[in-house]
Amino acid sequence: MSTPFYVSPQQAMADRAEYARKGIARGRSVVVLQYTDGVVFVAENPSRALHKVSEIYDRIAFAAVGKYNEFENLRIGGVRYADLRGYTYDRDDVTARGLANVYAQTLGGIFSSAAEKPYEVELIVAEVGAGPEDDQIYRLPHDGSIVDEHGSVAIGGNADQISNYLDQRHRDGMTLSEALKLAVESLTRDNNGGERTLTAEQLEVAVLDRTRPQQRKFKRLLGRQLSRLLEEGTPAAGAEPGTEPETAPEEGGEASDES
Amino acid sequence: MEANTRSTGRLPAAFLTPGSSSFMDFLSAHSPQLLPGNRALPPVQGAIEIPHGTTIVAASFPGGVVLAGDRRATMGNVIAQRDIEKVFPADEYSAVGIAGTAGLAVEMVKLFQLELEHFEKVEGVQLSLEGKANRLSTMIRGNLGMAMQGLAVVPLFAGWDVDRQKGRIFSYDVTGGRSEEHGFAATGSGSVFARGALKKLFREDLTEGQALTLVVQALYDAADDDSATGGPDLARRIYPIVTVITDEGFRKLTEAQCSEIVRAVHDRRLEEPDGPRAALL
Numbered sequence: 001m002s003t004p005f006y007v008s009p010q011q012a013m014a015d016r017a018e019y020a021r022k023g024i025a026r027g028r029s030v031v032v033l034q035y036t037d038g039v040v041f042v043a044e045n046p047s048r049a050l051h052k053v054s055e056i057y058d059r060i061a062f063a064a065v066g067k068y069n070e071f072e073n074l075r076i077g078g079v080r081y082a083d084l085r086g087y088t089y090d091r092d093d094v095t096a097r098g099l100a101n102v103y104a105q106t107l108g109g110i111f112s113s114a115a116e117k118p119y120e121v122e123l124i125v126a127e128v129g130a131g132p133e134d135d136q137i138y139r140l141p142h143d144g145s146i147v148d149e150h151g152s153v154a155i156g157g158n159a160d161q162i163s164n165y166l167d168q169r170h171r172d173g174m175t176l177s178e179a180l181k182l183a184v185e186s187l188t189r190d191n192n193g194g195e196r197t198l199t200a201e202q203l204e205v206a207v208l209d210r211t212r213p214q215q216r217k218f219k220r221l222l223g224r225q226l227s228r229l230l231e232e233g234t235p236a237a238g239a240e241p242g243t244e245p246e247t248a249p250e251e252g253g254e255a256s257d258e259s
Numbered sequence: 260m261e262a263n264t265r266s267t268g269r270l271p272a273a274f275l276t277p278g279s280s281s282f283m284d285f286l287s288a289h290s291p292q293l294l295p296g297n298r299a300l301p302p303v304q305g306a307i308e309i310p311h312g313t314t315i316v317a318a319s320f321p322g323g324v325v326l327a328g329d330r331r332a333t334m335g336n337v338i339a340q341r342d343i344e345k346v347f348p349a350d351e352y353s354a355v356g357i358a359g360t361a362g363l364a365v366e367m368v369k370l371f372q373l374e375l376e377h378f379e380k381v382e383g384v385q386l387s388l389e390g391k392a393n394r395l396s397t398m399i400r401g402n403l404g405m406a407m408q409g410l411a412v413v414p415l416f417a418g419w420d421v422d423r424q425k426g427r428i429f430s431y432d433v434t435g436g437r438s439e440e441h442g443f444a445a446t447g448s449g450s451v452f453a454r455g456a457l458k459k460l461f462r463e464d465l466t467e468g469q470a471l472t473l474v475v476q477a478l479y480d481a482a483d484d485d486s487a488t489g490g491p492d493l494a495r496r497i498y499p500i501v502t503v504i505t506d507e508g509f510r511k512l513t514e515a516q517c518s519e520i521v522r523a524v525h526d527r528r529l530e531e532p533d534g535p536r537a538a539l540l
Contacts, residue, residue, distance in 0.1 A: 074270075086373075087282075087293065
């Protein structure tokens with residue numbers, strides 16, 4: 001028979017936070033940036049099957065880092081929440097704010113319940129509005145708080161450093177190609193100031209594009225379309241010799257991948 | 260009932276339980292009262308007077324399939340609505356047209372659209388065309404109790420099969436029985452007359468433009484002989500809803516495009532009221 005030791009509540013919560021933060025810091029980062037026509041999500045993710053960025057509803061998308069099974073659960077919960085709400089009321093009544101609140105309550109409940117292990121996840125819920133000033137980006141850390149973000153945000157392993165980098169360079173009214181290149185630049189910087197190169201194959205990129213004629217504004221950028229956007233304007237700026245020059249000749253047959 | 264009315268504001272456990280990718284399954288487990296067919300009806304004597312949608316026609320052509328419907332809803336001998344829309348996109352590559360009890364049918368289409376969208380979001384891929392047709396079958400079967408009391412919904416489902424690269428048409432009966440139609444199909448009260456017209460005018464090698472004219476002709480013939488089917492209303496500019504699904508996805512014809520086809524058909528009918536004649540032998 002062992003007697004349980006007394007652990008102060010402060011210490012218990014600090015331990016749980018530490019545990020969650022460590023889990024999150026192990027993963028690769030995801031960055032989310034506003035650009036002139038919407039919001040772009042960029043994740044370093046070599047897998048084509050396990051997504052870090054997904055569609056939730058017409059104007060709402062979801063990005064996550066951390067433990068896959070945990071955020072996948074939350075993602076499906078969010079899709080069910082959004083679809084049920086839209087079915088009960090109207091499609092316009094599904095908002096990122098409502099979803100972020102539900103996620104915050106869920107994460108907060110799990111974090112403070114002694115019976116459950118804290119989720120090792122950090123989420124972003126973003127909604128694209130009619131104009132850039134109506135876009136909403138919410139960051140949800142593991143403990144159930146909500147941070148209302150503007151312009152750019154990073155989550156995951158190197159979040160602080162990447163956020164700083166983005167804050168200094170992100171401006172309103174960037175084109176998709178500019179925002180995408182900035183996002184990739186920020187992801188390629190590693191802890192000790194060195195730089196890696198990231199090719200289109202190692203990236204998972206998606207946009208919420210307010211100019212899309214369809215009701216559902218979410219779109220993944222894949223293959224040639226993505227390489228083309230990463231190439232665009234690079235020779236003129238002369239900034240990024242790291243991006244692959246050999247994808248350039250493919251630009252000819254580009255028309256088909258717009259859907 | 261809606262998600263965050265629960266006391267804690269958390270996502271209820273059912274939302275976070277891994278399981279089916281079907282929204283209908285989720286709905287029947289979590290909020291069964293929201294399912295369209297899931298209501299006990301009091302016993303009623305005779306037919307209930309409620310709006311009914313009428314004729315839907317479909318025809319395939321080598322590059323896709325067209326689906327069209329008239330605009331009338333009737334309630335007994337009264338025209339309940341003259342500009343109702345009965346053909347809807349189900350998702351990017353399919354469409355559904357509905358005949359029968361209008362209120363239930365519209366609700367059913369809404370749920371069907373959501374079912375396909377939900378699967379696509381959860382799984383990351385679209386259902387196969389057969390899969391979509393089967394889901395619709397299940398939904399109609401769920402409505403069987405209502406159908407037995409006179410509240411039937413009978414849809415026509417058409418889509419582009421991405422795997423087989425061709426347009427396909429599925430028709431249904433009230434029990435959810437599903438059958439694939441080859442070439443053309445019609446459902447609703449005017450379908451007998453529409454099918455006659457389709458049978459005489461359909462050919463395997465129609466172009467998209469010809470297929471569009473064909474379905475408008477068939478609807479014209481249905482309206483000619485069935486009082487519950489509305490013909491094109493040139494005075495009010497109410498034309499049939501005509502949609503096309505090809506490998507580029509679903510497209511609904513604009514009013515201007517519809518008007519052009521309808522006027523061409525109408526002008527010919529001023530000379531030959533019974534429409535184009537088929538060869539005798």
